[in-house]
Amino acid sequence: MNLQERAQQSHDWEAFLLSHQEAFDRQYAQELQRANVYEFMIETEYVGNTDFYQHFRMVALYLAQSEAHMLQEIGYRRGITAAKHDLPIRYIGQLIPAFRRTYWTLLQEFSAGKPYAADDFFELEGLTNHLVDLYSQSYYTGFLEHKETQLRLHRELVEELSVPVIPLSATKAILPLIGMIDTFRAQKIQDQVLEQVAEHGVTLIILDLSGVPMMDTAVAGTLFRLLDGIRLLGCEAMVTGIRPEIAMTMVELGLRMPEEVQTKGSLKQVLASYGL
Missing domain, CATH: 3.30.750.24 (STAS domain)
Structure with a gap:
């Protein structure tokens, strides 16, 4: 696949994602249900209060554009948001794999009937997984750093209040x-x-x-x-x-x-x- 063909395919894939936002949301919800995460997200209103689907649709677009820097930036910010909402880390461990499966499901639907050379497919797979990993690492970094800051501030407050002369x-x-x-x-x-x-x-x-x-x-x-x-x-x-x-x-x-x-x-x- 030459550069022009690759650029056109990337453009078409972005357009597909934009025109299939509801399909993305439905597929992601199904993946979260399979991972036993969806009910918790609904009960705690995490989905409604944090632009949940909108965020992961944005992740999908940056992924389609190979925007590594933006994926790291929004991943870090999203990790902080998760920490502020006290999202248990065991659920975080299911969110990103569920997103990865959703992304590949829609990509498979987009690619149906299109000829793919083996080299092109393996290159796409490697790049996609690498970018998702960058997002995931930044997400966890933001989450853990915010939690560590909360713990430090809490400990300092407790220690200040624990010297009652x-x-x-x-x-x-x-x-x-x-x-x-x-x-x-x-x-x-x-x-x-x-x-x-x-x-x-x-x-x-x-x-x-x-x-x-x-x-x-x-x-x-x-x-x-x-x-x-x-x-x-x-x-x-x-x-x-x-x-x-x-x-x-x-x-x-x-x-x-x-x-x-x-x-x-x-x-x-x-x-x-x-x-x-």
Whole structure:
């Protein structure tokens, strides 16, 4: 097939796609039904709210035009859209194969009765699959990058809200720690507590660990440095609520609380001793 014939065939194929949009939508819906995806798309209104068919008709046209750059661009944007709508990745894994089958079905209908040399067919197959793969890779990249950004922002927000220094009086405060503490969160706690102690002129801060189920060496080391930093700021530090499991771990690992730091069995005892 010479260049002129190839250009004419490409033009005819684009015209066929434009004149068979309803057929494309029906075929794609059938493929999604076979993949057990269609009902979910309808129930969640993903199809209606995201110009679903219009998008994949556009993909088909760019594919017919061999527009690799545009396929990557719209694939990336579509991946972000899917992430924003919380489309489960197991369904995404069915969307693009279903589109590929739809595209080949319509291409087969368009090519019926047209002579194809074996070399031309294999060239078309290789190019088409390569372009669909480029679209797919960009789709997943957009989806995953958006999800990673959401997770990072969520974690930063959670960590900011997980350092609740609660004032007990003008110069006394309590820091109740709850849940698992990893090294990332421990560092956040250290940074924010020191900042708040200095900013508000706190002279006594009580760290209550009764809500912390366990602690490893790295986390304990960060908290001990926090206690040292608190003392360097001229603030007295007290630790309450060390659970038996944490105490046993500290003994086994040879970890010792700084001598200047007082420890009490419960927060209730400390508050009572200060008349709070």
